[in-house]
Amino acid sequence: MLSRVAENLYWMARQIERAENTARLVNVNGHLHLDLPAKARTGWDPLIVITSSENLFRQLYGNPTDKNVVAFLVSDPRNPGSIVSSLAAARENARTMRDIIPREAWEQISGLHAQAGRNVQKGLLRPSRDEFLRSIIVGAQTIVGMLSGTMSHDVGFDFLVMGRNLERADMTSRIVDVRSADLLPDLGGGLRPFETIQWMSVLKSLSAYQMYRQHVDQSVRRVHVLDFLLRDVDFPRAISHSLGEIEACLTHLPNNKDSLNVIKRLRKLVSDADVETLEQESLHAFIDRLQVAMGDLHARIAQTYFRTNLPV
Amino acid sequence: MTIRWRGYDAASSYDELVRPGGQLRNAARILGRRLAQLDDEQIRQRRDAAELAIQTMGITFTVYSQKQGGSIDRAWPFDIIPRVFASSEWQRIEEGLKQRVQALNMFIDDVYHDQKIVKDGIFPAEILAKSRNFRPQCVGIDPPLGIWAHICGSDLVRDKDGTIYVLEDNLRVPSGVSYMLENRQVMKRVFPGLFENYNIMPVDDYPSQLLEMLVSVAPTTARTPKVVVLTPGIYNSAYFEHSFLAQQMGAELVEGADLAVDDKDRVFMRTVQGLSPVDVIYRRIDDLFLDPEAFNPDSMLGVPGLMRAWRKGNVALVNAPGAGVADDKVVYAFVPQMIRYYLDQEAIIPNVPTYLCMHKADRDYVLANIDKLVVKPANESGGYGMLIGPHAGKKEHAAFARKIRANPREYIGQPLLNLSTTPTVVDSHAEPRHVDLRPFILSGREISVTTGGLTRVALVKGSTVVNSSQGGGSKDTWIVDDMEDN
Numbered sequence: 059m060l061s062r063v064a065e066n067l068y069w070m071a072r073q074i075e076r077a078e079n080t081a082r083l084v085n086v087n088g089h090l091h092l093d094l095p096a097k098a099r100t101g102w103d104p105l106i107v108i109t110s111s112e113n114l115f116r117q118l119y120g121n122p123t124d125k126n127v128v129a130f131l132v133s134d135p136r137n138p139g140s141i142v143s144s145l146a147a148a149r150e151n152a153r154t155m156r157d158i159i160p161r162e163a164w165e166q167i168s169g170l171h172a173q174a175g176r177n178v179q180k181g182l183l184r185p186s187r188d189e190f191l192r193s194i195i196v197g198a199q200t201i202v203g204m205l206s207g208t209m210s211h212d213v214g215f216d217f218l219v220m221g222r223n224l225e226r227a228d229m230t231s232r233i234v235d236v237r238s239a240d241l242l243p244d245l246g247g248g249l250r251p252f253e254t255i256q257w258m259s260v261l262k263s264l265s266a267y268q269m270y271r272q273h274v275d276q277s278v279r280r281v282h283v284l285d286f287l288l289r290d291v292d293f294p295r296a297i298s299h300s301l302g303e304i305e306a307c308l309t310h311l312p313n314n315k316d317s318l319n320v321i322k323r324l325r326k327l328v329s330d331a332d333v334e335t336l337e338q339e340s341l342h343a344f345i346d347r348l349q350v351a352m353g354d355l356h357a358r359i360a361q362t363y364f365r366t367n368l369p370v
Numbered sequence: 371m372t373i374r375w376r377g378y379d380a381a382s383s384y385d386e387l388v389r390p391g392g393q394l395r396n397a398a399r400i401l402g403r404r405l406a407q408l409d410d411e412q413i414r415q416r417r418d419a420a421e422l423a424i425q426t427m428g429i430t431f432t433v434y435s436q437k438q439g440g441s442i443d444r445a446w447p448f449d450i451i452p453r454v455f456a457s458s459e460w461q462r463i464e465e466g467l468k469q470r471v472q473a474l475n476m477f478i479d480d481v482y483h484d485q486k487i488v489k490d491g492i493f494p495a496e497i498l499a500k501s502r503n504f505r506p507q508c509v510g511i512d513p514p515l516g517i518w519a520h521i522c523g524s525d526l527v528r529d530k531d532g533t534i535y536v537l538e539d540n541l542r543v544p545s546g547v548s549y550m551l552e553n554r555q556v557m558k559r560v561f562p563g564l565f566e567n568y569n570i571m572p573v574d575d576y577p578s579q580l581l582e583m584l585v586s587v588a589p590t591t592a593r594t595p596k597v598v599v600l601t602p603g604i605y606n607s608a609y610f611e612h613s614f615l616a617q618q619m620g621a622e623l624v625e626g627a628d629l630a631v632d633d634k635d636r637v638f639m640r641t642v643q644g645l646s647p648v649d650v651i652y653r654r655i656d657d658l659f660l661d662p663e664a665f666n667p668d669s670m671l672g673v674p675g676l677m678r679a680w681r682k683g684n685v686a687l688v689n690a691p692g693a694g695v696a697d698d699k700v701v702y703a704f705v706p707q708m709i710r711y712y713l714d715q716e717a718i719i720p721n722v723p724t725y726l727c728m729h730k731a732d733r734d735y736v737l738a739n740i741d742k743l744v745v746k747p748a749n750e751s752g753g754y755g756m757l758i759g760p761h762a763g764k765k766e767h768a769a770f771a772r773k774i775r776a777n778p779r780e781y782i783g784q785p786l787l788n789l790s791t792t793p794t795v796v797d798s799h800a801e802p803r804h805v806d807l808r809p810f811i812l813s814g815r816e817i818s819v820t821t822g823g824l825t826r827v828a829l830v831k832g833s834t835v836v837n838s839s840q841g842g843g844s845k846d847t848w849i850v851d852d853m854e855d856n
Contacts, residue, residue, distance in 0.1 A: 061640040062628050154604050157617040213642060312643050366640035 063158060064217045065364040066151045071221035073148035074167070077141045077174075078198035079229030081191040083108070084131055086236055086263030088187065093255045102127035108232045109139055125182075132181040132190075141194055142178060145171040160208040163201060170197035216307035220359065227300035228352050233264060234287055235345045257283045264295045284333040284341075297348070301325055304355070313362050320355045327351060372413070373405045373800045378793060380802040384532050386453050386792040397456040397850040400568055404561075405451065410798040416560050417795060420450050423556045429549070431838055432607045446549060447843035450560055453792045453805055453825040456852040457571065463526070463534060463809070464819045466718030469709060471522050471811045474539060474696050476712040478518040481695055482508050492711050493704055496728070500779045501695055502749045503542075505657060507664050508692030511681055514587040515815065518693040521580075521652075522811045523547075526719070526823075528790035535722045535787070537806065539705070541689060541697040543654050546824040547810050548611035549844055551576060551618075553824075557846040569851035571821040576810070577618035580652075583814030584619075587686045588649045595649035597621045598639065600629070602655050602671045607839070612654050626655070631675030637685045650686045651676075657691045699748045699782045700726055725783040727774050736783035737774065740767045743783040745774065758834075760786055789834050792845070794827055804828045806836050807847065822847030 087105055103122035106115045109131070118136055119126045134140045138147070149171040152159055159167075174181075174194060181190035202222065209215055257278050261267040266287065273290065276282040290296035305321050308314040327348060336344055376392040378385075387398040394402035408416070429446040455463075480487050481504070487493040498504055523544030525537040554573050558565055581597065588595030601612035603625050616623035622639065629648065630638050638645035653660065659669040664677035679685045695701065703724040706717040725732035725743070736743060745757040757770045774781045791802035809823030825845040826836035836842040 059642050060622060060624060060628050061642055062625065064642045157613050157623060217642070363642040366642070366644060 059213045059217075061364050061366045063155060064214065065360070066155055067158070067214050068217040068221035068359075068364075070148050070151040070155075070167075071218040072225040073144045073151065074198050074201055075222045075225035076139060076229065077144035077148070078195050079226065079233070080109075080131055080139065080141050080144065081194040081198075082263045083229070083233055083236070084128060085188070085191050086233055086259055089259040089263065090236070090256055093259055094252055104236065105131060108235050111137065111139060128187075129182055133178045141181070142174055145174050158214060160204070162208060163204040166197070166201050166204050170194070170201065173197065213310065216310055217363075220304050220307045223300040223303040224352060224356060224359075226295060227297045228349060230264060230287060230295050230297055230300070231345050231348050231352075233260060234284070235342060236260070253280065254278050260287075266293060266295060269293050281333050284336060288328050288331060288333070298325070298328055301328070311363070317355065317358045317362060320351065320358050324348070324351045324355065372409055372798065373793070375402055375406060378800060378802070380791050382530065383788050383802065383804070384528055384530050384790040385802055386455075386528070386790055386805065387451075388793065395454070395456075397848075397852050398454045401452065401454060401564065401848075404564060405793075405800070413795060413798040416450050420448055420556050420560045421445070423559045424448055424552075427552060427555065429552045429556075430610050432605065432609060446552070447829065447838065448553060448556060449794045449803075449827055449829070449843055449845045450557070451793050451795060451800060452557060452846040452848045453807070454848045454850055455822065457849050458852055460822070460849045462718060466536075467524060467809060467811050467819050468817045469713065469715060469718055470524065470536065470539070470705060471519065471813055471817060473705065473708040473712050474522065474541065475517050475519055475813060477708045478541075478690075478693055478696050479516050480712075482511060482518075482692060487708070487711055490711070492707050497700055497779070498695075501698060501701070503657070503692075503694035503698055505692035505695070507677060508690070511690075511692075512683075513680075513690045514589060514683075514686055517587065517813050518690040519696065520583060520587065520688045520690075520813050522813070523808045523823075524811065526807045526809065527722075527787055530788040530790075532790075534719060536705070536719050537722055538699065538702060539697060540808075542656060542694040543608075543689070544808070544810065545608040545611050545654075546808050546826075547576060547820070548614040550810075550820065550822070550824040550847070552614075553844060553846040568848075571849040571851070573821050576820055577615065579812055579818050580615065581619040581621070583812045583818075584621075584650045584652055584686075584688060586814035587688065589683050589686055590649055596647060597650045597652065598624045598629075598648055600624055600626070600651050600653040600655055600673075602626075602659070606654070608654065615652075621652070626669075626671045626673050629673040629676070631673060631679050635675065635679045635682045635684055637673070637676065637679045648685060650688065652688045657694060660687075660691060699724070699746050700728070700779065703782065722784050722787065727778040727781040727783065732783070733774065733778055736781075737771055739783075740771055742786070744786050745770050745781055745783050748780050748782065758786065792825075792827070794829070794845075801831065803831070804834045804836070805845070821849045 083105060087102060091099055102124045105127055106112055106122060114137060115122065115130055118134070119130065130137050130140065132141050135143055137143060149167055152164055152167045156164060177190055177193070180186035205218060257280055258267060261270050261278065261283060264287070270283070270286050273292070274282055274286055286293065287296055289298045291298050291302060293299055301321055301324055305318065308317050308321070331344055375388055375394060378388050378392055380388060387395055387402060389395060424445050430444055431446055477487065481498065488495045488498065519541040521544060523540040523546060526534055527537050528534050550573060584597045585595050597619065599612055599616040599621050601609060601623060603609065606612070613623055624639055628639050630640060630645065632638065637648045639648050655671050658665045659671045661672045661674060661676040662669045663674045677691065680687050680691065703721065703726055706721055709715055709717045725736050727733040727736055736745065741759045743759045745759065747755045757766060759767065789804040789806065792805050793800035794803040805825050805827045807823050807825050810820045812818045825847045827843050827845055828834055828836045828841070829843045830841050833841065
C-alpha cells in the first residue's frame with residue numbers, strides 16, 4: 059500500500075471521528091447547562107480550551123459568547139476542527155481514493171458532508187441543535203459501519219482503524235476533561251447533588267450510559283466513571299479499548315517496534331492512574347500527559363509509515 | 371414529436387446514420403427503426419436513465435472555474451443515440467491507423483538518432499530546430515522495442531463527400547478512452563434490447579490490452595513487472611480517467627511524491643512496507659513536468675531523477691518523453707511522406723490538405739484566403755487558439771494575419787471541412803449534430819486499435835466545437851457487423 063494512500067485513509071478516519079466527537083462535545087456541554095443551576099454554569103468557553111484552539115478563536119472572534127463558541131465548533135470553515143471543516147476534509151481525502159473506498163461508503167461520506175452543509179443553521183439554533191448533532195453522530199457511525207462491512211480488512215483498513223481509534227481516544231479524554239477542575243467550579247457545599255447528574259451527562263454524550271449500567275456494579279460516581287472511560291477494555295469509546303485496537307493493527311504491520319513501545323507507555327500511564335485521587339487539577343494534568351503521549355504515537359506512526367524515504 | 375427519419379434533414383453535411391431523403395444506412399437500420407418506435411415519454415425515460423447512470427457511476431470531468439473557487443467535478447454530457455460504423459469500413463480505418471502509428475514511431479526514433487529522414491531531404495531540418503516538443507535530453511536513447519508513442523489518440527473527421535481524414539495525432543498524453551468505455555456501460559443499461567439483437571463489437575477489453583502493452587515494454591523479465599499510473603493529481607481535468615484506468619488494470623495510481631529514484635537510478639514507490647520497485651510508468655504528466663532535474667526545475671508534480679532511470683533503461687516511460695515531437699500540426703503535414711519513406715506505402719487514411727505558413731507560397735495562399743480557411747497554431751490542443759476564417763470577422767482575420775507573419779513556423783492553414791453529422795436527441799426528437807472520432811492505438815509488441823473510439827459531438831446546433839470543456843458531449847460508438855444480415 060502506498061504511503062500516501064495509507065496516510066489519506068488514516069486522516070479520513072480521524073476527520074470523520076473528529077466530526078462525530080465534536081458533535082458529542084457540544085452535546086455534553088449543552089446537557090451540562092441544562093443540569094446545572096444557573097450560578098454553577100460556566101458557559102461555553104471551556105470548550106475552546108479543551109479543543110486547544112484558544113489562539114485561533116481569539117483571532118477570529120475575540121471574546122467568547124455562547125453563540126460564537128457553538129458557531130466556531132459547528133459551522134466555521136475557518137476552524138479546521140469544526141464539524142463542517144472536518145467533514146469537508148474527510149470528503150476531500152476520500153475523493154482522492156475513489157479506487158480504494160467502496161462506492162457506497164464514498165456516497166455516504168459525500169452525502170454526510172452535503173447534509174451537514176445544508177442543515178448547518180439547525181446546528182446553531184438551540185431548539186434544533188440536538189437533532190443536528192445527532193444526525194452527525196448517526197451519519198459518522200453509518201460510515202464506520204459501511205467501511206467495516208464493505209471494505210477488505212487489509213493493510214489500508216488497519217490505517218483506517220488506527221486513525222479512528224487514536225482520534226477517539228483523544229476526544230474521549232477531552233470530553234472527560236470538560237468535567238475537570240480548571241474548567242468547572244468546585245462543586246462544594248450545596249451543589250454536591252448535581253455531581254452525579256453531571257457524570258451521567260458525560261456518559262450519555264459518549265453513548266456510554268447503558269454499557270456502564272450493564273458492566274459496572276456501582277452507582278454513577280466520578281471514580282467509577284473515570285475508571286470505566288479510561289480503563290474498560292470492552293467499551294468501544296473507552297481509552298484502553300481504543301489503544302488495544304491500535305495495538306492490534308500495528309501487529310499486522312512491518313517496522314512496528316517503536317510504535318508499539320509508545321502504546322506500551324500509554325497503557326502504563328492509563329493503568330497506573332490512581333482514579334481515586336484524580337480530583338480537579340490532577341485530572342486535568344493527567345489528561346494533558348495522556349494527550350501528549352497520544353501525540354507521540356501519531357508522530358511515530360507518521361514517521362514510520364507515511365514518510366518512507368530513500369536510505370541516506 | 372418523436373423521431374421521424376423522413377423529416378430528418380442533415381442539410382449539406384454527410385450524415386453517419388441517415389442518407390439524404392431519410393433512408394437509414396445499412397449498419398444503422400435496426401437502431402433507426404427501434405428509435406422511431408419510441409414515443410416522447412420513452413425517449414425522455416431513456417435520457418433520464420442515461421443521466422442517472424452517469425451520475426451514479428460517477429462519470430465526471432473536471433473544469434477549472436475561478437468563480438467557484440477552483441476545480442469542479444461535472445457530470446459527463448452524453449447523447450443516447452450511438453454513432454454507427456459498418457465493420458467493413460472500420461477494417462480499413464483500423465489498418466490505416468496502424469500504418470500511421472507505425473510510421474510515426476519510426477519517425478520519432480529516427481529523429482532522436484540518425485535523422486535519416488532529414489538527411490534524405492524528406493523532412494526539413496528547420497522544423498526540428500524550432501520544434502517546441504523536440505527534447506534534446508532524449509537524443510540517442512533506445513526505449514524498449516524502439517517504441518516512443520505507445521498510446522496514440524488520432525482524431526478522425528468525415529467530410530461532406532464521405533471521405534475520412536486524420537485531423538491530428540495526439541502523442542503526448544491523449545485522454546478520453548475511459549469515457550469510451552463508460553459510454554458503452556451507460557448504453558447497455560439504457561438499451562439492453564439492442565445489444566441482444568445486434569452484432570456490436572465489444573470495447574471492454576481495452577484495459578487488459580493496455581496492461582498487456584505496458585507489461586510488454588517492461589525492462590525486466592526477472593519478476594512480474596510492477597506497473598503504475600502517474601497522475602498530476604486530483605485537480606487535473608483527466609483525473610477521473612487516471613483513477614479509472616488504474617482501477618481497471620489493478621495498477622497503483624501514484625503521484626510524483628509517491629515515487630523516488632535512488633543513487634543507482636532505480637525507481638521505487640513509497641509504501642507502508644517500505645520502498646518497492648517500479649518497472650513501468652504510464653505517465654499522465656507532460657514531459658516538462660516529469661523530472662525537475664532534467665526539465666522544469668520548479669515542477670512539484672514530477673520525480674527527481676526519473677530521466678536518469680529511464681535513460682539507463684531501468685524503467686519504461688509510456689509514452690516516452692520526447693514522443694510529442696510528432697504531435698505538432700506542422701509535423702503532421704509530413705505524415706503521408708513518412709509513411710512513404712519508412713514503410714514504402716501510400717497512406718490509407720488521408721491527411722486534411724494542410725498549408726504550412728513557413729513556406730512562402732503556402733503562407734501567401736493562407737493570407738490571401740484567411741476568410742475561407744481554418745488557421746491553427748502548431749502546438750495547441752483542446753481547440754484553443756485557432757481561427758475559423760468563415761465564422762470570424764475582419765478584425766480577427768487581421769489579427770491572425772499579423773500572428774502568422776510574426777511567427778510563420780507556428781501556424782498552418784486548412785480548408786474548413788464540413789464535418790459529418792449524426793442524429794442527436796433534442797427535446798424528444800432527433801436533429802443532426804457535428805461529430806468527430808478519437809480512436810486509440812496501442813503499440814507494444816503488437817499494434818492494436820480500439821473498436822471504434824470516443825465519438826465527440828458538438829451539442830450546439832451548427833457548431834463544430836466538440837471539446838467537452840467548450841460545450842461538447844459524447845456518444846457511444848458502434849462497430850456493427852455488416853457481413854452478416856442485420
